[in-house]
Amino acid sequence: MDFLFIIQQSLSSAIGVNTIIFALAAIGLNMHFGYTGLLNFGQAGFLAVGAYTTAVLVVSFDFSLWAALGMSILASVLFALLLGVPTLRLRADYLAIVTIAAAEIVRQIARSATFNDTLGGSDGITGKFGKAYFDLNPFKEGLETPILRFSPNDLWVVITGWLLVAAVLGFMWLIVNSPWGRVLKAIREDEEAVRSIGKNVYLYKMQSLILGGVIGSLGGAVYALSRQSVQPDNYSTFLTFFAYTVLILGGAARVFSPVIGSMIFWFLLVFVEQVLRQAVAENYIPDWLINANQVSQVRFMLVGLGLMLLMVFRPQGIFGDKKELALDARA
Amino acid sequence: MRSATRSKSATRSSSRPLFELLRRGVVILALAFLTPLFLSSHASAEEVTTFGGTVLDSEKKPLEGVVLTVRDTTNQLGTVTTDAQGRWTYSVDKTGNYWVKLDVNTLPSGQGLTEGAGEEKKVIVFSLGKTLTVLFPIGEGAERVSTFDRTMQLVVDGAILGLVIALAALGLNLVFGTTGLTNFAHGEMLTLGGLLAYFFSAVVGLPVIAAIPVAILAAAFIGGFLQDRFLWKPLRRRGTGLIAMLVVSIGFAILVRYFFLFIFGGDTRQLPQYAGQEGLTFGPVSITPKSIITTSIGIILLILATLWLLRTQMGKASRAVADNPALASASGVEVERVIRAVWILSAILASFAGMMITVNQGVSFLMGQDNLLLIFAAVTLGGLGTANGAVVGSLVIGLFIQLSTLVIPTELKYVGALFVLIVILLVRPQGILGKKDRVG
Numbered sequence: 001m002d003f004l005f006i007i008q009q010s011l012s013s014a015i016g017v018n019t020i021i022f023a024l025a026a027i028g029l030n031m032h033f034g035y036t037g038l039l040n041f042g043q044a045g046f047l048a049v050g051a052y053t054t055a056v057l058v059v060s061f062d063f064s065l066w067a068a069l070g071m072s073i074l075a076s077v078l079f080a081l082l083l084g085v086p087t088l089r090l091r092a093d094y095l096a097i098v099t100i101a102a103a104e105i106v107r108q109i110a111r112s113a114t115f116n117d118t119l120g121g122s123d124g125i126t127g128k129f130g131k132a133y134f135d136l137n138p139f140k141e142g143l144e145t146p147i148l149r150f151s152p153n154d155l156w157v158v159i160t161g162w163l164l165v166a167a168v169l170g171f172m173w174l175i176v177n178s179p180w181g182r183v184l185k186a187i188r189e190d191e192e193a194v195r196s197i198g199k200n201v202y203l204y205k206m207q208s209l210i211l212g213g214v215i216g217s218l219g220g221a222v223y224a225l226s227r228q229s230v231q232p233d234n235y236s237t238f239l240t241f242f243a244y245t246v247l248i249l250g251g252a253a254r255v256f257s258p259v260i261g262s263m264i265f266w267f268l269l270v271f272v273e274q275v276l277r278q279a280v281a282e283n284y285i286p287d288w289l290i291n292a293n294q295v296s297q298v299r300f301m302l303v304g305l306g307l308m309l310l311m312v313f314r315p316q317g318i319f320g321d322k323k324e325l326a327l328d329a330r331a
Numbered sequence: 332m333r334s335a336t337r338s339k340s341a342t343r344s345s346s347r348p349l350f351e352l353l354r355r356g357v358v359i360l361a362l363a364f365l366t367p368l369f370l371s372s373h374a375s376a377e378e379v380t381t382f383g384g385t386v387l388d389s390e391k392k393p394l395e396g397v398v399l400t401v402r403d404t405t406n407q408l409g410t411v412t413t414d415a416q417g418r419w420t421y422s423v424d425k426t427g428n429y430w431v432k433l434d435v436n437t438l439p440s441g442q443g444l445t446e447g448a449g450e451e452k453k454v455i456v457f458s459l460g461k462t463l464t465v466l467f468p469i470g471e472g473a474e475r476v477s478t479f480d481r482t483m484q485l486v487v488d489g490a491i492l493g494l495v496i497a498l499a500a501l502g503l504n505l506v507f508g509t510t511g512l513t514n515f516a517h518g519e520m521l522t523l524g525g526l527l528a529y530f531f532s533a534v535v536g537l538p539v540i541a542a543i544p545v546a547i548l549a550a551a552f553i554g555g556f557l558q559d560r561f562l563w564k565p566l567r568r569r570g571t572g573l574i575a576m577l578v579v580s581i582g583f584a585i586l587v588r589y590f591f592l593f594i595f596g597g598d599t600r601q602l603p604q605y606a607g608q609e610g611l612t613f614g615p616v617s618i619t620p621k622s623i624i625t626t627s628i629g630i631i632l633l634i635l636a637t638l639w640l641l642r643t644q645m646g647k648a649s650r651a652v653a654d655n656p657a658l659a660s661a662s663g664v665e666v667e668r669v670i671r672a673v674w675i676l677s678a679i680l681a682s683f684a685g686m687m688i689t690v691n692q693g694v695s696f697l698m699g700q701d702n703l704l705l706i707f708a709a710v711t712l713g714g715l716g717t718a719n720g721a722v723v724g725s726l727v728i729g730l731f732i733q734l735s736t737l738v739i740p741t742e743l744k745y746v747g748a749l750f751v752l753i754v755i756l757l758v759r760p761q762g763i764l765g766k767k768d769r770v771g
Binding site: 039085086087089090092093094096097098100101102104105108109111112113114116122237238241244245248294297298300301303304305306307308309310311312315 | 387391392393416513566569571572573574575577578579581582583584585586587588589590592593700704707708711715740742743745746749750752753754756757760
């Protein structure tokens with residue numbers, strides 16, 4: 001087995017583009033689920049809104065990239081309002097079902113042939129809409145070391161992406177430790193108590209939904225920019241579920257844990273895949289048990305199993321505090 | 332410009348991460364694309380050749396429900412139906428000549444094959460492990476069906492879809508009522524039922540009519556008894572919170588779904604028996620005999636389940652548990668036994684819903700995922716936790732989905748249903764039949 005190659009792939013992935021995207025998605029979910037107790041299962045919808053607004057405005061409406069990025073934040077605020085007005089008064093499990101439905105609506109509209117001309121149908125949109133951003137790339141050569149490997153463009157995305165994550169984390173740290181953040185945590189623990197001291201719970205939940213959604217949509221914009229394309233099926237419910245796995249792995253209601261969770265998630269995902277793949281290729285695992293096509297299926301089975309075991313045996317994740325996660329829909 | 336980008340899609344795929352592409356039809360291709368270092372894009376596990384295509388109408392919108400029949404020189408091999416994206420595929424494991432025939436009667440009115448394009452196409456399979464595209468060009472055709480006739484057909488289709496959803500939704504609701512679990516893995520029970528029916532009919536070789544009862548028993552044991560005994564009961568014992576259990580059910584759904592993909596592959600497969608059955612015509616409505624039979628069994632199951640809830644000791648006890656577990660327990664109801672019974676009933680109903688889909692449209696590992704949101708929509712619409720609400724909500728959703736295609740494109744019919752769900756929750760958050768005080 002080529003262990004150096006496995007390590008290189010896994011480490012590059014642990015600080016790579018996907019890790020950044022899922023970290024942003026999970027930071028947004030942390031706002032919703034970790035701090036406010038909102039069961040948002042439509043985070044994929046926020047990423048889709050961020051990605052599609054950026055791409056569509058540049059490709060079809062000749063916006064400059066920077067204006068389009070601004071508009072994508074605005075669009076995700078609107079999406080949060082649309083989602084929040086009907087659902088935030090509902091019980092937690094209703095919210096889960098409605099948000100997952102809303103995200104599916106976004107995806108199915110995006111992939112429909114009816115709106116093929118603007119949204120690109122099931123092929124999505126491909127084009128040089130990130131040109132203005134990649135023009136700023138100072139790296140002419142990629143990174144090529146035994147343990148890390150990035151193409152020039154990926155290197156630029158990784159560096160600017162991590163700066164964005166750092167900025168978002170700083171913002172999160174400031175607001176969750178502010179009086180506003182304490183109200184959110186109080187809502188998570190006991191809505192009625194918060195209401196009894198005269199706070200408008202609905203308004204706070206709405207603000208949390210908007211902020212977390214905007215952070216998620218930034219992840220979507222990174223997703224679109226890094227690949228210079230958007231594909232509707234990238235924004236399926238799986239994205240939301242994996243973002244939850246990342247969040248719970250790191251530990252909900254901790255500022256830094258989504259980032260750590262995302263790094264560990266992608267490291268393990270790539271590591272397990274590469275090891276299995278090489279084991280299959282070199283016949284350590286017999287073909288009748290797992291063949292080369294089935295490696296990624298096995299990997300996803302392990303993700304599902306991991307999420308179950310994590311939730312049962314260590315619901316607070318790696319860094320979380322068990323006391324912080326005492327939510328219950330029927331409480 | 333669009334055609335230029337399309338031709339690039341293959342090279343583009345290689346840079347996508349793995350989770351992104353896993354949707355119906357592209358699964359096998361996707362898995363190969365994503366691992367360019369280790370696989371050629373034509374590698375196939377089972378050495379089959381898959382042919383397929385997308386059926387688009389004259390305005391290039393996908394057509395769902397178009398029936399295609401595949402035959403070789405001597406026998407009819409099976410039929411496939413296009414999905415919501417107009418896609419169909421069929422796999423063969425021998426080289427040779429095959430013919431695919433498009434049933435023009437299943438095209439919507441005003442659509443027909445363009446002149447010169449025969450309704451039967453010859454496919455020559457030289458070697459295995461390939462993917463071949465078979466296209467049927469479609470243009471404006473004769474107006475055949477009046478709006479009234481089409482509406483009648485859609486009402487029947489919608490009622491049958493409503494029944495499928497109702498069977499699944501009733502079980503989901505009973506489990507929710509007695510244990511509080513919002514089970515995201517409920518869709519996988521449909522897939523389990525479908526796969527078991529496929530196993531007993533296509534692999535073991537039982538006739539479908541015998542395979543279904545056997546499959547229901549197996550599903551009741553695996554999906555009802557084993558699932559509750561080894562997963563949910565231990566979790567209840569541990570005092571796992573409801574949100575935690577919800578997340579566990581998501582993990583379980585992912586695990587089971589990929590396990591099904593692992594053992595069954597990514598194709599949609601038909602039951603060999605009755606594969607290409609002619610529809611019977613009743614006035615404006617056409618319906619296949621197999622659909623009549625499965626629908627009748629479905630209605631009987633639904634009635635039996637309702638009688639069980641209303642008339643039997645256990646059924647009454649289950650309603651008591653749903654109302655107040657502590658009080659029910661104090662009054663001498665064995666709560667755990669009731670929950671076990673509810674799980675088994677839920678598995679029977681959901682697995683049969685899966686079998687209805689399997690008999691009429693074929694089974695794939697994505698069946699559960701594709702229907703889960705509709706089931707949730709129906710349950711939420713009817714009122715979470717209310718048994719009759721689930722049935723009413725399902726019929727509303729089923730009829731709405733089918734009838735909405737009179738106005739909106741077929742591919743957007745699920746969007747319409749989910750949208751209605753959100754609108755109804757705005758006006759009546761407790762659902763159509765739910766009690767107001769259930770909403771917190």
